[in-house]
Amino acid sequence: MLLNILTIPKDDPVAFTFFTGYMAMLAASVFFFFERGSVDKKWKLSLLISGLITGIAAVHYFYMRDYYMATGDNPTALRYIDWTLTVPLMCVEFYLLTKAAGAKSSLLWKLILASAWMLIAGYIGEAFSDGSTGHSVQWGVLSTLGYIYILYTAWFGEVAQLAEKSNSTTVKNGVRTLAWFVLVGWSIYPIGYMCMDGGWLNTMLGWESSNIDLWYNIADAINKIGFGLVVYNIAIKESE
Numbered sequence: 050m051l052l053n054i055l056t057i058p059k060d061d062p063v064a065f066t067f068f069t070g071y072m073a074m075l076a077a078s079v080f081f082f083f084e085r086g087s088v089d090k091k092w093k094l095s096l097l098i099s100g101l102i103t104g105i106a107a108v109h110y111f112y113m114r115d116y117y118m119a120t121g122d123n124p125t126a127l128r129y130i131d132w133t134l135t136v137p138l139m140c141v142e143f144y145l146l147t148k149a150a151g152a153k154s155s156l157l158w159k160l161i162l163a164s165a166w167m168l169i170a171g172y173i174g175e176a177f178s179d180g181s182t183g184h185s186v187q188w189g190v191l192s193t194l195g196y197i198y199i200l201y202t203a204w205f206g207e208v209a210q211l212a213e214k215s216n217s218t219t220v221k222n223g224v225r226t227l228a229w230f231v232l233v234g235w236s237i238y239p240i241g242y243m244c245m246d247g248g249w250l251n252t253m254l255g256w257e258s259s260n261i262d263l264w265y266n267i268a269d270a271i272n273k274i275g276f277g278l279v280v281y282n283i284a285i286k287e288s289e
């Protein structure tokens with residue numbers, strides 16, 4: 050197959066979002082790293098993590114983009130390696146934000162465990178798909194259990210309760226905004242998942258499987274850059 054990374058077909062939105070996604074992640078990382086200098090010492094670690102999330106994504110987008118342009122396939126392994134690193138780092142952001150209100154490291158480990166569960170089940174559902182709806186739905190449902198655990202923790206569980214106890218309204222509101230990201234932004238991923246071959250939506254609507262990356266690319270930009278910007282806003286306000 051011809052390696053064709055210089056021309057983006059004008060009717061290929063997936064390629065388009067791989068290029069813009071890559072550049073946006075890179076720019077966001079530069080922004081978060083530089084802005085570490087504008088916030089109080091106690092917020093520098095949070096901004097570093099924001100920069101690492103988009104930075105790790107930028108490197109994976111670099112490779113995923115080329116993989117997609119060369120093969121036209123979904124870069125499933127690269128995608129899940131990226132998520133395996135970046136989703137736990139997002140859990141670290143929740144932990145750091147609620148630490149001042151008394152978050153224990155056990156909270157962090159529970160969130161990381163739930164994300165590992167969610168991603169391993171999702172990977173099995175995608176990478177070992179036999180094209181059947183049964184396989185896709187079974188692993189999708191198992192994965193969703195991990196997602197619901199994180200969602201519950203952010204909205205009603207430990208994270209929400211600790212944020213409520215925080216004496217800063219900025220932190221309280223910020224954590225609530227991040228919980229919205231987990232509810233709305235993260236829900237784009239299972240929708241994308243259901244569009245794969247054999248996926249529930251794909252079967253129902255007869256969509257193309259390559260659409261899966263369009264969903265994932267849009268979701269990643271919202272969740273990684275948007276999430277980081279919320280943390281950045283909290284840090285700036287709290288540093289004033």
Ligand SMILES: *C/C=C(C)/C=C/C=C(C)/C=C/C1=C(C)CCCC1(C)C
Nearest residue numbers: 171189192193196235238239242272
């Ligand atoms: C930066 C990457 C992020 C925030 C990735 C988040 C990924 C998910 C919330 C994925 C969830 C999935 C399900 C809930 C069910 C189907 C399989 C997944 C892995 C796509």
